[in-house]
Amino acid sequence: MRHFLNPLDFTVGELDEVLDLADEIRQNPERYSQVCKGKKIATLFYEPSTRTRLSFEAAMLNLGGSVLGFATADSSSATKGESVSDTIRIVSCYADICAMRHPKEGAPLVASLKSSIPVINAGDGGHQHPTQTLTDLCTIRSLKGRLSDLTIGLCGDLKFGRTVHSLISALVRYPHIRFVLISPDALRIPSYIRDNTLIKNKIPFKEVQRLEDVMPELDILYMTRVQKERFFNEEDYIRMKDSYILDAEKMKLAREDMLVLHPLPRVNEISVEVDDDPRAAYFKQVQFGVYARMALIMTLLGLGGK
Amino acid sequence: MRHFLNPLDFTVGELDEVLDLADEIRQNPERYSQVCKGKKIATLFYEPSTRTRLSFEAAMLNLGGSVLGFATADSSSATKGESVSDTIRIVSCYADICAMRHPKEGAPLVASLKSSIPVINAGDGGHQHPTQTLTDLCTIRSLKGRLSDLTIGLCGDLKFGRTVHSLISALVRYPHIRFVLISPDALRIPSYIRDNTLIKNKIPFKEVQRLEDVMPELDILYMTRVQKERFFNEEDYIRMKDSYILDAEKMKLAREDMLVLHPLPRVNEISVEVDDDPRAAYFKQVQFGVYARMALIMTLLGLGGK
Amino acid sequence: MRHFLNPLDFTVGELDEVLDLADEIRQNPERYSQVCKGKKIATLFYEPSTRTRLSFEAAMLNLGGSVLGFATADSSSATKGESVSDTIRIVSCYADICAMRHPKEGAPLVASLKSSIPVINAGDGGHQHPTQTLTDLCTIRSLKGRLSDLTIGLCGDLKFGRTVHSLISALVRYPHIRFVLISPDALRIPSYIRDNTLIKNKIPFKEVQRLEDVMPELDILYMTRVQKERFFNEEDYIRMKDSYILDAEKMKLAREDMLVLHPLPRVNEISVEVDDDPRAAYFKQVQFGVYARMALIMTLLGLGGK
Incomplete structure (x- = not known):
């Protein structure tokens, strides 16, 4: 069994x-x-x-x-x-x-x-949250046709976001995967993932703070919710929560065939104006x-x- | 769709x-x-x-x-x-x-x-609450054989009761409907319904305060619950809640073929002694x-x- | 019906x-x-x-x-x-x-x-809780092959435990049933059950305070949970709750074919080490x-x- x-x-x-x-x-x-x-x-x-x-x-x-x-x-x-x-x-x-x-x-x-x-x-x-990861893999594979040769941007709360951690662990098993880790300094990917999963497996990655700077490089942009309950205080939450909002303006910088994924629920980290963009895959993801x-x-x- | x-x-x-x-x-x-x-x-x-x-x-x-x-x-x-x-x-x-x-x-x-x-x-x-209205129409039509030529008494909280408002809007589309609106002064039908739905459509209606006075006229008596949460204060609730209770005594005044409907749940606005009266249709209504x-x-x- | x-x-x-x-x-x-x-x-x-x-x-x-x-x-x-x-x-x-x-x-x-x-x-x-009793009867009958000729130990909270009361009432209808009632003095079987169900029906029973003393006599040991909410104060609960814990040591005193039943959920009144004992029937009971x-x-x- x-x-x-x-x-x-x-x-x-x-x-x-x-x-x-x-x-x-x-x-x-x-x-x-x-x-x-x-x-x-x-x-x-x-x-x-x-x-x-x-x-x-x-x-x-x-x-x-x-x-x-x-x-x-x-x-x-x-x-x-x-x-x-x-x-x-x-x-x-x-x-x-x-x-x-x-x-x-x-x-x-x-x-x-x-x-x-x-x-x-x-x-x-x-x-x-392994069935979320299975869902993410299913979505990428179905819409991209492959789980290899991909540059994947992970954006938002990379410190506490378990879906991000699980997705990284799952994707490093496929060839030619490259990560772009986009987060405020306070919510960077934990060092045990950086050291034990990325560096140890010789997976190329970079860490950046501004989503705009890396949009053109990405095959996949995986957005995550900034969960209020993960913050230590209200102030930090308010200061940072709007820093990583995907809108139509930022989407103009992206490739024609980039996909936007999100584990949902979203609050305001993806503007609703993006919903009708053909690259928005987060509701298809639910079906997958x-x-x-x-x-x-x-x-x-x-x-x-x- | x-x-x-x-x-x-x-x-x-x-x-x-x-x-x-x-x-x-x-x-x-x-x-x-x-x-x-x-x-x-x-x-x-x-x-x-x-x-x-x-x-x-x-x-x-x-x-x-x-x-x-x-x-x-x-x-x-x-x-x-x-x-x-x-x-x-x-x-x-x-x-x-x-x-x-x-x-x-x-x-x-x-x-x-x-x-x-x-x-x-x-x-x-x-x-x-449109499926309640659909239920009410289904009940009246099945038990009376028609949705026209009816005198319908609506009793209780006519101010806040949405089932009553919906039922009025639905019934005015059928020919020869007449309403008798029975409520305390403080819970009368809102003026926008009186003016825009009843008067504008030339629907005959009257407003009364005592249920006893109009029982003999009715084909349908639609009772409603006096919802405690709709009242502004406890005093008003206690003073008025018992004013519109249907009991066996009042049922004696009604026609042989009058039907009693209620959207349920009821609290005490219909006495349980009425339940066994063949004119009580409120549990059949659930089935409809x-x-x-x-x-x-x-x-x-x-x-x-x- | x-x-x-x-x-x-x-x-x-x-x-x-x-x-x-x-x-x-x-x-x-x-x-x-x-x-x-x-x-x-x-x-x-x-x-x-x-x-x-x-x-x-x-x-x-x-x-x-x-x-x-x-x-x-x-x-x-x-x-x-x-x-x-x-x-x-x-x-x-x-x-x-x-x-x-x-x-x-x-x-x-x-x-x-x-x-x-x-x-x-x-x-x-x-x-x-009659379907619990039905479950208990089903379990005993299926695993023992009979509902008669049995010595049944009931252990724990016999005062408030409704499953115990129901089981006694159900079993006294079968021939040659004998009860051993094991509880702290404060949680003894209520007198109305002792007098009206046991004594009146001439059912042999005894009341004891120590589980160890009677283990060898039992065909069935029915354990019950000491429910915290039944106690009048925290002190009494703490003093008594551990008095009636079934463990591997006590199981050594029991017959080869004794069965342990429990209405579940258990907290700690049966030590988990007993779970693998073939005489533990409380999870089978769920299936029955x-x-x-x-x-x-x-x-x-x-x-x-x-």
């Missing part, structure tokens, strides 16, 4: 198979509309994340399966002191697979150790996320083979 | 088709039990309304479709600052149709502008609400034609 | 039929995977109980039916002052059967009086709970006959 706790849990070859399946599903959704008939996914969301939860639920329903679970911890047994290990043993009696979101890092890993069903990490604290999760569910349930 | 944001979005002819379909569904539920197979409704409830939400969910399940969504705003991305426009674009990737309840007036309209799936307004603040929503979902998904 | 409000609502013979059906379902789940197609269960949880709610939902989904409802009272019409009697009349229009959890004792009974669909009591305050609920739903919907 396999779990999906970290994007690196799958080899590049295994990921390719998942992404191939996602692509096949996208082209022939009808063919897959009953493959999970009689199967159930449990969505165990110890903190709310509507978009991610609904993506999993849509994925399972699209496959003909059904859904049970909870959307916030207040309605879970956690409040009665039950451990994640006990909860997963119980849920193993109710469902065939589960997606767990938890504010504590490592909780899905702990669950997986006692689980008799596949566990998907749907986000654990500031740690991992459903296909990626469908492929992942099938794979973990052993239904992905040919 | 059509949305359903306001009862007046549909012409009388279009409404007739929806109500005909509702009637057909009521008589042959089995025939419609799979028409939405593979389709999903998203119930986006930014404020809780269990009755309305469950009615939509029952409707979709009765049609063989499935359901995803959220029941309160705390578990939605709204708390992270996402706009309704972004949410609907995302949900468009997850579902085939959506029902949105929102505390802000106009939110479903804003959503519909960016949506690629039909949006049903499931109540927006004090503004509209499911048929009306089934017909509406089918119609908006383009499955309503012959 | 039958409801299931109290384990004693069913005769021993009727319970036998439900438990036989549960057993048949366990052995041939595929055969039952569509029997509730087109049927809906409403899970009306006025207080959260994730484990119980998900068990009902899994049960209905396993039978091919579908689910709607609410997980907490905040999202229900109860907050608008609607009575349980009104809610059940409304829900009767939405679903074919319902499971109600309510903090007030007797609420499911009140609901059943106005309901036109079967009502299952999914726990009402400190009063009853799903089969028991499947059998119950079928029976109440009139689908249980041969």
Whole structure:
């Protein structure tokens, strides 16, 4: 039995198979509309994340399966002191697979150790959010046709943004990847990622503070939200939050075929005037996320083979 | 693509088709039990309304479709600052149709502008609640056999009660409708409805303060709840809330074939002793609400034609 | 139409039929995977109980039916002052059967009086939790092969633990049952149960304070959680909560074929080292709970006959 706790849990070859399946599903959704008939996914969301939860639920329903679970911890047994290990043993009696979101890092890993069903990490604290990374890879691969030979700009909060960290770790496994890291000084990429992931693997990268300066170089611009709750004080937040806003003016500097991605939700870091630009891929990304999760569910349930 | 944001979005002819379909569904539920197979409704409830939400969910399940969504705003991305426009674009990737309840007036309209799936307004603040109106029309038409030639008493909070306002706007489009408006002086129908909807359209109506005085005239008595939260102070609420209670005594004054409707939930404005009166139609109304929503979902998904 | 409000609502013979059906379902789940197609269960949880709610939902989904409802009272019409009697009349229009959890004792009974669909009591305050009892009976009967000739130890909070009270009432109807009641003095079984259920029915029992002393006698050890919220003060809780912890050491004193049951969630009253002991049956119990609920739903919907 396999779990999906970290994007690196799958080899590049295994990921390719998942992404191939996602692509096949996208082209022939009808063919897959009953493959999970009689199967159930449990969505165990110890903190709310509507978009991610609904993506999993849509994925399972699209496959003909059904859904049970909870959307916030207040309605879970956690409040009665039950451990994640006990909860997963119980849920193993109710469902065939589960997606767990938890504010504590490592909780899905702990669950997986006692689980008799596949566990998907749907986000654990500031740690991992591997199905977002799978979504990002699926989007880039489908729209660019490749996951290699790309210059990828990552913009915004690179210090706390777990989607950025996961995406870097996932992309360094592909050939000829180059990163442009765009952030205020206070929100630079953590040194353990710079040293252990980028430098160690001899991945070319540069760090800059102004988005305008690097727009023309990018194949992909991955924008991230400046999360208010990550800041130490209100002042810093207000001073910096507007520094990295993508608007139509900045888009003029970009290549014709550059793609803009964003893990969503966005607040104001991408101006709505960019939404109608054909290079804006962040809403398409949501659709790719459903296909990626469908492929992942099938794979973990052993239904992905040919 | 059509949305359903306001009862007046549909012409009388279009409404007739929806109500005909509702009637057909009521008589042959089995025939419609799979028409939405593979389709999903998203119930986006930014404020809780269990009755309305469950009615939509029952409707979709009765049609063989499935359901995803959220029941309160705390578990939605709204708390992270996402706009309704972004949410609907995302949900468009997850579902085939959506029902949105929102505390802000106009939110479903804003959503519909960016949506690629039909949006049903499931109540927006004090503004509209068009599926309640559709339910009311369906109930009256099914039990009375017509939507014309009726004297309709509207009783209770006529100032803030949006279901009353919507019902008036919907009924003035049918011939030979007469209204009796029964309320305390402080909760009279707003002047913009009196002037622009009733007087302008030459609809006969009268305003009275005592329910007893007009009971014998009515074909329909539409009771409404005195919502505590609409009052400016506790005193006013306590003084007035009991003024308009329907009981067995008052029912003696009514015609044999008068119908009592209520949008529910009721608190004490209809005494439980009235429940067993054959003229009490407020629980039947709930059942008609499911048929009306089934017909509406089918119609908006383009499955309503012959 | 039958409801299931109290384990004693069913005769021993009727319970036998439900438990036989549960057993048949366990052995041939595929055969039952569509029997509730087109049927809906409403899970009306006025207080959260994730484990119980998900068990009902899994049960209905396993039978091919579908689910709607609410997980907490905040999202229900109860907050608008609607009575349980009104809610059940409304829900009767939405679903074919319902499971109600309510903090007030007797609420499911009140609901059943106005309901036109079967009502299952999914726990009402400190009063009853009959599907837990059904689960317990199903587990004992399946793993022991009988519900008679058993010495049953009940350990922990015997004063407030409703699962213990219900289980005693259910088991005294079978021949040759003997109870060993293990609790601190302050949490002894209430006198109305001792006098009216045990003594009146001439059921042999003894009351002890130390678990170690009676381990060798037991066929079944039913552990219960020491619920912090039942204690009058923090001090008492801290002093007593660790007194009745089952660990590997105590398990050495037990028979080879003794079974450990627990209604879950557990906090620390069973040490995790016991989990891998083949006599630990509390996670199997969860699975039996799903089969028991499947059998119950079928029976109440009139689908249980041969």
